[in-house]
Amino acid sequence: MIHVEGLTVSFSGLEAVRDVSFTVAPGECLAIVGESGSGKSVTARALVGLAGDRAEVTSRGFTFDGADLSKLTETGWRGVRGRRIGLILQDALVSLDPLRTVGAEVAETLRTHHVVEPSQRPARVLELLAEAGIPDPEQRAGQHPHELSGGLRQRALIASVVAAGPSLLVADEPTTALDATVQVQILELLGRLKREGAALLLISHDLAAVARLADRVAVMYAGRFVEEGPAEELLAAPAHPYTRALIAAVPAAHAKGTRLSAPVQEPSVTGPALPARIAALLTGYESACPYVSRCALADQRCREEDPSPTPVGERRVRCHHHDRRLPDLPPISLGETRAPGPVLLSVENVTKRFGARTAVDDVSLELRAGETLGVVGESGSGKTTVARIALGLLDPDAGTVRLDGEPWSGIPDRLRRARRRRIQAIYQDPLGSFDPRHTAGQIIGEAVALPRRVRKARVAELLDQVGLPATLHTRRPLEMSGGQRQRVAIARALATGPEVLVCDEPVSALDVSIQAQILDLLATLQRDLAVAVLFISHDLGVIHHVSDRIAVMKDGRVVESGATAEVFGSPKEPYTKELLAAVPTLATERSPR
Amino acid sequence: MSAIPISFPGAGLRTPRWATVFAWLALLPILVAAVAPELLTSASPILINPLHALLPPGGDHWFGTDQLGRDLFTRVVHGARPSLLLGLGATVLAVVAGSLLGVLAALGGRVTDQVVGRALDVLLSLPQLLLALLVITVLGGGVANVVIAIALAFTPGYARMVRTEAMVVRRSGYVEAARGLGLPPTVLVARHVLPNAVGPLLVLATVGFGTALIAGSGLSFLGFGVQPPAPEWGAMLSEGRDFLGDAWWLGLFPGAAITITVVAVNVLGRAAQRRYTRRTV
Numbered sequence: 001m002i003h004v005e006g007l008t009v010s011f012s013g014l015e016a017v018r019d020v021s022f023t024v025a026p027g028e029c030l031a032i033v034g035e036s037g038s039g040k041s042v043t044a045r046a047l048v049g050l051a052g053d054r055a056e057v058t059s060r061g062f063t064f065d066g067a068d069l070s071k072l073t074e075t076g077w078r079g080v081r082g083r084r085i086g087l088i089l090q091d092a093l094v095s096l097d098p099l100r101t102v103g104a105e106v107a108e109t110l111r112t113h114h115v116v117e118p119s120q121r122p123a124r125v126l127e128l129l130a131e132a133g134i135p136d137p138e139q140r141a142g143q144h145p146h147e148l149s150g151g152l153r154q155r156a157l158i159a160s161v162v163a164a165g166p167s168l169l170v171a172d173e174p175t176t177a178l179d180a181t182v183q184v185q186i187l188e189l190l191g192r193l194k195r196e197g198a199a200l201l202l203i204s205h206d207l208a209a210v211a212r213l214a215d216r217v218a219v220m221y222a223g224r225f226v227e228e229g230p231a232e233e234l235l236a237a238p239a240h241p242y243t244r245a246l247i248a249a250v251p252a253a254h255a256k257g258t259r260l261s262a263p264v265q266e267p268s269v270t271g272p273a274l275p276a277r278i279a280a281l282l283t284g285y286e287s288a289c290p291y292v293s294r295c296a297l298a299d300q301r302c303r304e305e306d307p308s309p310t311p312v313g314e315r316r317v318r319c320h321h322h323d324r325r326l327p328d329l330p331p332i333s334l335g336e337t338r339a340p341g342p343v344l345l346s347v348e349n350v351t352k353r354f355g356a357r358t359a360v361d362d363v364s365l366e367l368r369a370g371e372t373l374g375v376v377g378e379s380g381s382g383k384t385t386v387a388r389i390a391l392g393l394l395d396p397d398a399g400t401v402r403l404d405g406e407p408w409s410g411i412p413d414r415l416r417r418a419r420r421r422r423i424q425a426i427y428q429d430p431l432g433s434f435d436p437r438h439t440a441g442q443i444i445g446e447a448v449a450l451p452r453r454v455r456k457a458r459v460a461e462l463l464d465q466v467g468l469p470a471t472l473h474t475r476r477p478l479e480m481s482g483g484q485r486q487r488v489a490i491a492r493a494l495a496t497g498p499e500v501l502v503c504d505e506p507v508s509a510l511d512v513s514i515q516a517q518i519l520d521l522l523a524t525l526q527r528d529l530a531v532a533v534l535f536i537s538h539d540l541g542v543i544h545h546v547s548d549r550i551a552v553m554k555d556g557r558v559v560e561s562g563a564t565a566e567v568f569g570s571p572k573e574p575y576t577k578e579l580l581a582a583v584p585t586l587a588t589e590r591s592p593r
Numbered sequence: 594m595s596a597i598p599i600s601f602p603g604a605g606l607r608t609p610r611w612a613t614v615f616a617w618l619a620l621l622p623i624l625v626a627a628v629a630p631e632l633l634t635s636a637s638p639i640l641i642n643p644l645h646a647l648l649p650p651g652g653d654h655w656f657g658t659d660q661l662g663r664d665l666f667t668r669v670v671h672g673a674r675p676s677l678l679l680g681l682g683a684t685v686l687a688v689v690a691g692s693l694l695g696v697l698a699a700l701g702g703r704v705t706d707q708v709v710g711r712a713l714d715v716l717l718s719l720p721q722l723l724l725a726l727l728v729i730t731v732l733g734g735g736v737a738n739v740v741i742a743i744a745l746a747f748t749p750g751y752a753r754m755v756r757t758e759a760m761v762v763r764r765s766g767y768v769e770a771a772r773g774l775g776l777p778p779t780v781l782v783a784r785h786v787l788p789n790a791v792g793p794l795l796v797l798a799t800v801g802f803g804t805a806l807i808a809g810s811g812l813s814f815l816g817f818g819v820q821p822p823a824p825e826w827g828a829m830l831s832e833g834r835d836f837l838g839d840a841w842w843l844g845l846f847p848g849a850a851i852t853i854t855v856v857a858v859n860v861l862g863r864a865a866q867r868r869y870t871r872r873t874v
Contacts, residue, residue, distance in 0.1 A: 391773055393769060393772065393773060416775075417775045417776075417777060418775060419775075420773060420774060420775030421774070421775055424773065424774075425770070425773050427766060427770065429766060432765065432766035432767065433766040433767050433769070433770040434766075434767050434770075435767045435771075435784075435785050435789065436767075436789070437788060437789065437792070446771065446774065446776075446784075447774050492770075492774075496774065496775075
């Protein structure tokens with residue numbers, strides 16, 4: 001078992017991990033949950049001695065199966081890493097050598113750590129691949145990573161990590177890049193390894209995803225465990241305001257109109273969790289609670305005194321006010337239910353082929369004024385192609401698209417140009433959709449069709465509308481946080497005064513709490529501007545939260561569609577049922593708070 | 594989502610600050626010499642004084658004198674402008690031509706791309722200096738022709754690069770986003786494709802400038818560029834060649850001027866390149 005006491009990791013004086021302690025026993029799973037920059041990945045890497053040359057790692061106690069790891073040299077680490085502690089990384093496509101077959105990858109672990117006799121290696125490789133749930137291992141062993149699907153790749157990576165039989169597995173976001181149904185399978189595989197006696201340390205940004213596997217959960221914020229304890233207890237009655245915000249931010253459990261994030265007073269601090277020293281500089285207090293700038297309960301005491309861990313039930317919580325109720329989030333009042341308006345965008349029997357592959361196969365969709373149509377499907381289901389066809393950026397091979405009754409597909413681009421202002425897009429990757437040389441002001445200004453002297457005022461107005469300070473207009477894309485970028489993207493889309501917004505995975509790349517803010521913003525804007533939204537996502541939870549109606553896509557076809565409650569309540573297609581079963585839900589349906 | 598800057602790749606390759614400072618310090622007098630040579634010397638670069646021929650460096654003549662008794666320091670100072678202009682002119686011409694060809698190939702459709710691409714392949718298959726010599730053989734010598742010859746030799750490389758960049762930019766999310774805003778193709782090219790495709794090239798061109806300067810001096814050395822008695826570093830090397838056994842300074846000082854300029858511009862170009870990538874990647 002691994003025991004860590006007072007682990008601190010700092011990079012040139014900035015503490016990324018502060019005074020973190022935990023123990024993971026064989027057959028147990030500890031999940032460390034936190035947003036980008038919270039220090040969870042640094043913690044994972046420190047456990048395998050890979051924190052890097054620039055990192056200064058200190059601890060009061062760092063033992064693994066009774067051996068002291070804190071004084072280990074690089075050579076010493078090599079005997080531990082892989083052999084006794086296995087590290088599973090997020091993206092198997094990056095973590096596996098593209099030039100080697102997956103069989104060779106697994107064999108290398110066996111060779112490096114002298115696990116079996118050389119003559120038995122090939123047989124053992126096949127055994128390991130089969131144990132990791134890879135069908136047809138004889139054939140797969142000879143294939144390269146790019147020939148495998150994401151799920152199989154992740155399985156192969158896990159097979160290579162467990163080959164030497166490590167008693168501790170450290171998994172850093174092992175399912176993040178995967179489709180929901182595949183995520184479930186990978187988590188099940190990890191669960192089996194756990195039951196077979198491995199200690200499992202799971203790192204994730206997604207509380208809901210790890211909930212089904214973790215015995216204990218540690219919520220990390222600004223380098224510390226702010227709340228740590230048994231998973232069930234923590235999920236059922238979260239004590240720290242940050243844990244509570246994280247749970248409230250999971251869209252799956254909340255119907256349309258529920259607010260997911262607390263209204264933020266100061267948009268400039270909606271970025272990621274800041275290292276404590278920087279947060280202290282911003283708030284002006286040396287020893288403030290690091291969460292103070294985002295906390296609804298913060299008072300003078302929180303600004304002056306950093307809370308130390310307090311026992312609450314079986315848990316330890318770092319908060320002065322863990323026993324106080326958080327103010328309820330005001331719902332986003334959607335107004336009275338409007339009757340569906342006229343059809344604004346209609347996609348009729350559209351088919352699109354890329355070479356021999358049919359990306360979109362006879363798809364029909366209708367979007368009415370003011371409503372949200374959710375399109376959900378896994379990667380490769382053709383959702384993005386549908387979005388590009390709807391936007392008039394790609395012409396379908398067959399079928400037609402109409403915008404407000406007029407033909408929108410199959411006409412020269414010249415004729416579309418003037419009407420493009422009526423249909424706008426928000427993309428998954430705002431960074432890629434911004435000219436890297438332009439500032440936020442220029443990016444939004446380009447979409448504002450106004451003379452130069454009034455343009456600036458309009459840009460400021462749009463920035464305000466999406467909850468950004470007007471001073472942000474001089475920033476370039478790289479100088480903004482992910483949430484700020486997506487807000488700028490929304491401002492640009494709104495600048496033309498569109499009637500239809502096509503959102504292609506607008507929140508997939510964001511942390512849960514930022515995702516919650518963006519979803520709330522979109523809901524508010526839709527209410528105020530009565531814009532129709534075509535919302536595309538792989539995340540059923542998000543789709544459920546935002547949509548009035550839903551279309552489920554698989555292999556380029558719409559397999560099921562209907563009103564949100566209908567599709568979620570009584571799914572007819574087996575595929576929809578499978579998708580729904582894979583939605584990570586928290587065991588907290590009982591009460592929102 | 595869990596990417597953490599544990600180490601910074603390429604951090605060790607950064608141009609150290611002292612190198613940039615040094616490069617500026619070395620380049621400054623050369624720039625002054627090119628812009629206003631009178632500030633550094635009042636003597637005439639072409640005044641012949643046979644009585645003082647081939648004097649070694651000393652108090653009256655810092656860099657010594659050449660075989661016709663001309664002050665070598667004065668000639669090196671006055672040689673800065675034509676030498677730099679050769680390199681600069683050729684680089685500017687090559688960058689402009691290369692950008693146009695590159696963007697044309699990237700955006701002009703498959704046939705244009707094939708035609709431009711194959712033509713560039715032919716030019717690229719010849720060594721740059723040989724290609725320049727070929728052009729001069731056809732066009733004849735003289736400063737203008739040397740500039741054209743060097744520019745032509747450097748254009749294919751730049752065009753290739755701009756084409757690749759423009760292809761990437763054309764398919765980028767931000768060009769699609771701008772198209773989605775309803776902007777016409779001309780605006781897309783002028784506002785997004787061109788600046789983003791040519792930007793990296795401008796940085797590279799500072800490095801290319803050094804190479805062009807060497808090529809210019811090389812051609813002058815061979816007697817094609819700046820004609821004697823006008824001072825130019827390459828031409829000066831050429832003139833001094835016959836006396837090198839007796840007067841080492843004839844080779845050292847013009848040669849050093851070329852070397853220092855090229856190295857300094859290269860160092861600054863690399864530094865600018867790093868700044869540019871940091872800002873946009």
